[in-house]
Amino acid sequence: MLRVLTAPLLFVALLVQSIRLALGQIWANKMRSTLTTVGIVIGVASVTSVIAALTGLRAKVLKDFETLGTNKIFIVPHWPREGKFRHFNWRQIRFRPKQFEGLLERCPSIEDYTLMTDRGQTVYHGVHSIDGARVNGINPSWHRIENRSVVAGRPFTLMDEENGWQVCLITPDVRDELRLDRDCIGRRIVIDRRSFQIVGVVEGRVKGGMFGDMGSSKEVFIPFETAWRLWDPWIYAMASCRKPELSKEAQAELRFFLRQSRRLGPGDPDTFRLEVIEEYLKTFNKMAMAITAVAGGVVGISLLVGGVGIMNIMLVSVSERTREIGLRKAVGAKPSAILLQFLVESVVLCLFGGLLGTLAGQGMTSLIAKIPNASLDMAYIPLWAIGLSFGFAGSVGVFFGMFPAIKAARLDPIEALRHE
Amino acid sequence: MLICLKNVTRVYKVGVERIHALAGINLEVEPNEYVAVMGASGSGKSTLMNILGCLDRCSGGTYELNGRDTTRLSSGGLAHVRNTQIGFVFQSFELLPRLNALKNVELPLIYAGGTTWLARRTRAKEKLERVGLAGRIRHRPNQLSGGEKQRVAIARALSNNPSILLADEPTGNLDSHTSRDIMMLFDELHRQGQTIVMVTHEEDVARHAERILHMRDGKIISDEHTGDRRLTPEDMEVDDA
Numbered sequence A: 001m002l003r004v005l006t007a008p009l010l011f012v013a014l015l016v017q018s019i020r021l022a023l024g025q026i027w028a029n030k031m032r033s034t035l036t037t038v039g040i041v042i043g044v045a046s047v048t049s050v051i052a053a054l055t056g057l058r059a060k061v062l063k064d065f066e067t068l069g070t071n072k073i074f075i076v077p078h079w080p081r082e083g084k085f086r087h088f089n090w091r092q093i094r095f096r097p098k099q100f101e102g103l104l105e106r107c108p109s110i111e112d113y114t115l116m117t118d119r120g121q122t123v124y125h126g127v128h129s130i131d132g133a134r135v136n137g138i139n140p141s142w143h144r145i146e147n148r149s150v151v152a153g154r155p156f157t158l159m160d161e162e163n164g165w166q167v168c169l170i171t172p173d174v175r176d177e178l179r180l181d182r183d184c185i186g187r188r189i190v191i192d193r194r195s196f197q198i199v200g201v202v203e204g205r206v207k208g209g210m211f212g213d214m215g216s217s218k219e220v221f222i223p224f225e226t227a228w229r230l231w232d233p234w235i236y237a238m239a240s241c242r243k244p245e246l247s248k249e250a251q252a253e254l255r256f257f258l259r260q261s262r263r264l265g266p267g268d269p270d271t272f273r274l275e276v277i278e279e280y281l282k283t284f285n286k287m288a289m290a291i292t293a294v295a296g297g298v299v300g301i302s303l304l305v306g307g308v309g310i311m312n313i314m315l316v317s318v319s320e321r322t323r324e325i326g327l328r329k330a331v332g333a334k335p336s337a338i339l340l341q342f343l344v345e346s347v348v349l350c351l352f353g354g355l356l357g358t359l360a361g362q363g364m365t366s367l368i369a370k371i372p373n374a375s376l377d378m379a380y381i382p383l384w385a386i387g388l389s390f391g392f393a394g395s396v397g398v399f400f401g402m403f404p405a406i407k408a409a410r411l412d413p414i415e416a417l418r419h420e
Numbered sequence B: 001m002l003i004c005l006k007n008v009t010r011v012y013k014v015g016v017e018r019i020h021a022l023a024g025i026n027l028e029v030e031p032n033e034y035v036a037v038m039g040a041s042g043s044g045k046s047t048l049m050n051i052l053g054c055l056d057r058c059s060g061g062t063y064e065l066n067g068r069d070t071t072r073l074s075s076g077g078l079a080h081v082r083n084t085q086i087g088f089v090f091q092s093f094e095l096l097p098r099l100n101a102l103k104n105v106e107l108p109l110i111y112a113g114g115t116t117w118l119a120r121r122t123r124a125k126e127k128l129e130r131v132g133l134a135g136r137i138r139h140r141p142n143q144l145s146g147g148e149k150q151r152v153a154i155a156r157a158l159s160n161n162p163s164i165l166l167a168d169e170p171t172g173n174l175d176s177h178t179s180r181d182i183m184m185l186f187d188e189l190h191r192q193g194q195t196i197v198m199v200t201h202e203e204d205v206a207r208h209a210e211r212i213l214h215m216r217d218g219k220i221i222s223d224e225h226t227g228d229r230r231l232t233p234e235d236m237e238v239d240d241a
């Protein structure tokens, strides 16, 4: 009974003693210890800085999504991978404006929607032109879904829409590149051999963010109806739900509505896809995981190399201190106590490497955060990454310190004392 | 009976050759005895001491310490015996160079466990005082003379109040003057009731003991009591007081 009580106490006492010994040993061989841990330092520094970079990127992306709006849902045509629709031609897959009639009444979670077209066109003003400007057809409701203000002129109205007038909104970049005046309202530009009157200037996309740069800033907007009549184009839709929390309901309603309006049978797969900003987040997370896995592999290798270094130095330490081990055994150290001493030394050495690595990682993170235009200014090392690093470093210590420690524990006291 | 060896042998294998370092030792040692082991170099004295000190195992025969058979103990069990019942003094001191005198003396107490930091410290100080080194507790081995080093080693051997103090040529590395001081320390420890078994090849050192064993070729060839200096019960009472 007494043994049951004293055994853990003895272990704790030995552990404390071993830690003190290990620290003393490392302090006595400062240079050697530091060099030995280089592998661990590099491993931990790279894993922490990669995680820091991804964390920063993620924070940035989330912030961008907030400005983009997380309550947007894109509705795009989609070929099913299996079933009878696989063989459908594009005429059956593409959307028609009629299929969206009555959407707002049938989908209570949707606040608004706009049909959209999107094509690259060359636009002209006199001798000036822009190749590959984005020409978008939009409903007037677009202005309520996108938070982009009209900085000059007026937004689109129902009149523009219903009459299919050849009017347009342009972004400041288009205005500047076509050498139009600041006051360009009422001027005409040519798109696809047709003349469009400028009725307003709408601000450009959010810039600087991860997704702000995705599309061109040279955009021209025309009424959807006009685009539809002129080009008979592929169309898609952008809807906004009343609240971001309603996103799931809104998607369910849309799906139900579209399946009906597109006359899909009960067993038919969807011929459209709903894309939510969160979907992009999932894609981002997948990408981040892939990067982490690759980084993890690199880190694994450097920790392995570091571990072999640790094992080597521990073997040196054991053979250097053979006499000491013999003496400790002679005065009553059990093999387990010797094992513990060397294991603790190896673990402490690795944790020391982990500490240096974390500091180096912090340094690298501060440098990364200063890279301009890399969207990494929010990079920081999360606490769990530090815990993970120390956990890994400690495990390397246990794993690679085990063999030298067992070697020490098994030494015969007399032989050890006779060692030179 | 403290020590009882029955037909103990120790065989070393060197290549194909077998060296019988101990060739059938029978020995009994009572508490409070003061035994000197003598013999030519290579006669097996150290081998015998290592077995008595549970540092080594015999190849044959039995060794009972305090009535317990040690031959079947695991290496952990032997470590426990070394820690609690045996104090070993080496010819070459074997102090840990990075620890000061106090820490060196504390070492066996650490492995014994069950003591607080303060208790260890107090005990170690007390033992250092007992060997006359109260003023050297913070000194490291390289700051001590040979005699002082051996005193620290003796204090370390005594730290767990062992039932037997073993010393293998404790004065072998010391000059004759220092040797005499160390021997006087052993005498005093014996007077206080400590059982001692000591190896020496010097006649005048052996003369301090009350019993002298002579060894040759791994055997005890003579076992003589040189005047009964064993403590009487009255002496012990005086000492306790």
Ligand SMILES: Nc1ncnc2c1ncn2[C@@H]1O[C@H](COP(=O)(O)OP(=O)(O)O)[C@@H](O)[C@H]1O
Pocket (backbone or CB within 6 Å): B012, B013, B014, B019, B020, B021, B039, B040, B041, B042, B043, B044, B045, B046, B047, B048
């Ligand atoms: N580790 C060993 N391996 C082989 N032979 C040994 C070993 N240790 C001691 N011996 C041999 O055993 C015999 C006794 O040695 P030892 O006990 O050291 O003698 P002593 O201490 O009396 O000088 C010697 O012949 C010695 O060569």
Ligand SMILES: [Mg+2]
Pocket (backbone or CB within 6 Å): B045, B046, B047
């Ligand atoms: Mg010898």
